[in-house]
Amino acid sequence: MSAVLDTHGKAHDGHGDHDDHGHHTPTGFMRWVTTTNHKDIGTMYLWFSFAMFLFGGVMAMVIRAELFQPGMQIVTPEFFNSMTTYHGLIMVFGAIMPAFVGFANWQIPMMIGAPDMAFPRMNNWSFWLLPPAAILLVASFLVPGGGAGVGWTMYAPLTTQMGPGMDLTIFAVHILGMSSIMGSINIITTILNLRAPGMTLMKMPLFVWTWLITAYLLVASMPVLAGAVTMTLTDRHFGTSFFNAAGGGDPVLYQHIFWFFGHPEVYIIAIPAFGVISQVIPAFSRKPLFGYASMVYATSSIAILSFMVWAHHMYVVGMPVAGQLYFMYATMLIAVPTGVKVFNWVATMWKGSLTFETPMLFALGFLFLFTLGGFTGLVLAMTVVDVQLQDTYYVVAHFHYVMVAGALFSAYAGVYFWFPKWTGKMYDETLGKWHFWLSIIFFNLTFFVQHFLGLAGMPRRIPDYSLQFAEFNQISSIGAFGFGISQLLFLYIIIKAIRSGEKAPQLPWDGADTLEWTHLPTPAPYHTFENPPTVK
Amino acid sequence: MSNATPTHNYYLPEPAAYPVIGSVGILLLLGGFAMWFNDVALGPWSSLAGLLVLVYMMVLWFGKVIGESEGGLYTKRVDVSYRWSMSWFIFSEVMFFAGFFGALFYARLYSVPELSSIDHKLLWPDFNPAWPSAGPGAEANFTPMGAWGVPAINTLLLLTSGVTLTIAHFGLLANNRGKLNLWLGLTILLGITFLGFQAYEYSHAYSELNLKLTSGIYGTTFYMLTGFHGFHVTIGTIMLIVIWFRCLKGHFKPDHHFAFEGVAWYWHFVDVVWLFLFIFVYWL
Amino acid sequence: MMKKIGGMAGAMLLSLYAGASSAAWQLNLTTGATKSTQVIYDLHNLMMWIILVIFVGVFGVMFYSVYAHRKSVGHKADQFHENTTVELIWTIVPFFILIAMAWPATKALIDLRDTSNPDMTVKVTGYQWKWGYDYLKGEGEGISFVSQLSTPQAQIYGTEAKGENYLLETDRHLVVPVGKKIRVLTTASDVIHAWYVPAFGVKQDAIPGFVRDTWFRAEKEGIYRGQCAELCGKDHGFMPIVVEVVSAEKFSAWAGEQKKAMAAAADDPDKKWELADLKARGEKVYAANCVACHQANGQGIKGTFPGLDGGKITTGPVKGHIDQVLNGKAGTAMAAFGKQLSDTEIAAVVTYERNSWGNKTGTVVQPSDVKAMRK
């Protein structure tokens, strides 16, 4: 039977009756195109997402350069709007989400003792759908009218005014949705069906739990987004009236549908980040995660609540007061389970034996700044306060705290943490620390001052502003350039480590205790757990 | 689940080029649509090419999967994977339809009545919000689609097809191949008849009722909901046909036929969606 | 670098000292000119205090742990990993903290959303990219005008020094009396805009085809500025709002003047115009309404807004041209100007377009031609 579990490479032990293709394992480029190995696919996801991050980051630099001082200097207003739009879309769908899918691919099979993902070929397709989507997004800049300047939220009816770039963007979103849904189904199936004997649900590493929950969020919310953009498409080209009052529709309907997807989406970004942090903090505290069970319950409650709070993005569209009150209360409630998570992390550190290598530094940066971002979220949840702050830079500050200092920092923590396991090499610890300190300083310089801009009333998505906002914008832009350049340091660290990093010890972090550390050699071989371990 | 059997008999496929072929197909198809909708001459051709590539990919990929399945490579464990994945896939489809039903309910319960409220007299002084509505900006010069003609027949057709499919399934379970092939064939006929009626209904609506996709929110929701459903019936029918040919070739065993069950689940799902359509789009 | 950061931190402290009165370096919400803003300001401050306390508490513990439980000082790890009591406490306590926040927030919301019994009602319409104001009820009823950015392009593109109210100045101000409850109805003609005046604590989306409402009661006379706060296309950043709050007497005087001016400015719709006069008038209309998209040189913006110089419609049959301006083109940024512009203005702008740049049709469109085409 062993020929069945082996994939290519070792799949000829005399049976040979079933796979004639197994004899020529593709090499070079074709290896990556046709691979069905979860580690290869994970690697591709991670590189793709980093490329997209640079791409989206350059757009952010264009935004910050234009906003460096009052007046229009560099780009036209239309182009500025498309920068904002694609910066948001690419960072969310191209950088952060694929990054965590990359982690899922690498880690989930290793952490639950599975030989691979449940559907390796579909796994490959989930990844290889991303490049066509990226091509469509880039193409939208090249068609007449250029990229759509509608914001990543793509509100109707502004979308009906856009050129062909809008259609390309809509189709890109369709493809990204397909990719996410297939990827999530794969992850759910793997987790539910391929755990090693003895690996009960409540023994799974928390990272696996968070992905189970995230995958559920994705399957439930991505189709709704697909529906929303499809309605946009038919409103644009086939004369339907979903978002057109004259025909009995309502532009606000779009917002309801979008945010029904959009709010779970922000937790799709946050929850795997929680998972990574829940692996890193115990490892460097040399102490088990505090409150494992309550972490699971808290994460699940966040996921369930996330479907019931969407209209907190719509406090100023003119909902009835009862609706506003309901959404305010429901939104505030999310602070409870999120708080549980924060407290558990702190309690995990309490009386531990702490060391502060780069992954831990990023995890602490996450903890500190994500919580800050969560608090500003709570401020925004107060309907009357949000009336002053909605669509101002306060919101921009809020979500960069939770998404950059939250999700991105946690992804960095994860990369530094698992890099030795993946490659068998160590990164340069000193440079890693530099990367962290530069990032955290410039990050705050960029985004902290944006709170003040928002409080003083600077609207977001504007290419030019009045004079009273000049100083803080300048600071923010300087911070942004610094932050951007610091991220190139990360690229350097990774390339240096791959090329000439020192050999990693079997267990580089003494507190790490999940299967990939305890049951597998470092670096992890191409095929792992062909015979599942038994978990006590 | 906890003390499940070891995974060492889980089939893992070797590298495959189907996915990337599919990606090329998707790119051509959707890129083609984008060109087509903006009157670029290449559009339809690109879409056609994309469609062909996708069909080619599916024939190859599914052919391979069928071969693997019949070759006995799929253990019970793999079977369980397929069950989970099909369930979650159908769940994602449920959410897709939920979005469109949400739009329908929103329009009927909220936006149309709201447009005739006191404040809105300012913009639309004499709008009558009775459903079916084409909205305040246009005259409602169409006749709505009644529920008790073709739609009722279609409901019967689909419900019957659910029954025939179940009979076929019993045939398969009892290893009665004749029964299986006959009733599965009947199910397909019912599906095709349904689609025929639907096509007739559309042409009737366009030519005689003046009910168009552009007829305000009523036309919009009517065609988009029934259209997406019809699209799903089409896919389901194709799946049934594939399964039928496999049955004719002697595939499936009483204890190993997930492909059949998966298609059956999908068909029942499409069936249930239709019931909701019948109630909320046609009837109420 | 450290020096720079130090300098900035110093500057921030200084500005704190200088107080919220100076517009630059403003660090908190405005206390504004209405009771609502004060309510919001207080609620926000309350939140900040609660958050600060929690923040210091949580991270006090964390940093203590970072300090005291380091491996480098030889701390050995305990192995405890759950404690039901503690976990219950920190689930329940935040819940009560939230209730403490929700209580004042609920009260504030219910008060602030009450738009009943206004002294005056003004309808605000968002256009790409300007605001239309119609005084619907109360003193000044019937006054109607359009207000748009008056900052010159030269300031925006840096060929001229920027003025004090750069980007926050308009040609016409919305004038309202002090101490009166003004109900604002918002709507839009093309895409969603949002009417946002921080000093009043008011932000309300303006949704095409729908009417939404909000209100304010300004307590202090003065000029208050705001901006459109919903992405509405190319010039979203360039559609400011200026509200002038004046005493009741001044308001009456202003309203009277407006009525007279409106009557005087009303064109005789049956007047026969000469080409030159019409073209001159049309140029003004064009500069006010069309230039944002089609540009002063009539070239438009490639791919987004068609050029009118040598365009099919602008040099084709007159009827098609009038129709385009009167009724717009559904599903594009080209709005129906029939509601915003009078027959004379439309006749003028069409004439202007047909006889400017390279266009030399020689057509003269009379107001009556436009009137004939109105439905």
Ligand code: HEA
């Ligand atoms: C990772 C992504 C992420 C996360 C995790 C969150 C988390 C939260 N967000 Fe955020 N949000 C975004 C991403 C995210 N958000 C984005 C992208 C937007 C803008 C979209 C756009 O318009 O483009 C947005 C916008 C946004 C708005 C709309 C603003 C507006 O446009 O007007 C609101 C309003 O309620 C909000 C609220 C919240 C709340 C209450 C949380 C909560 O989950 C936070 C909970 C956490 C804490 C509260 C801290 C830890 C808790 C404790 C230590 C316990 C004790 C605390 C108390 C008892 C107070 N968010």
Ligand code: HEA
């Ligand atoms: C997870 C998602 C994510 C991430 C990581 C980021 C990262 C950054 N964002 Fe992002 N942002 C969003 C999600 C994200 N953003 C979203 C959803 C919006 C809303 C969009 C909308 O309104 O529709 C938004 C909007 C937004 C705005 C508001 C725009 C507007 O309203 O008009 C601004 C302005 O400062 C901004 C800045 C930045 C900066 C400086 C970074 C930096 O962290 C980026 C740093 C990275 C790099 C710079 C790349 C690496 C460096 C190089 C390749 C070398 C070249 C560098 C130099 C020349 C210096 N973002």
Ligand code: CUA
């Ligand atoms: Cu009008 Cu933004």
Ligand SMILES: [Cu+2]
């Ligand atoms: Cu949200």
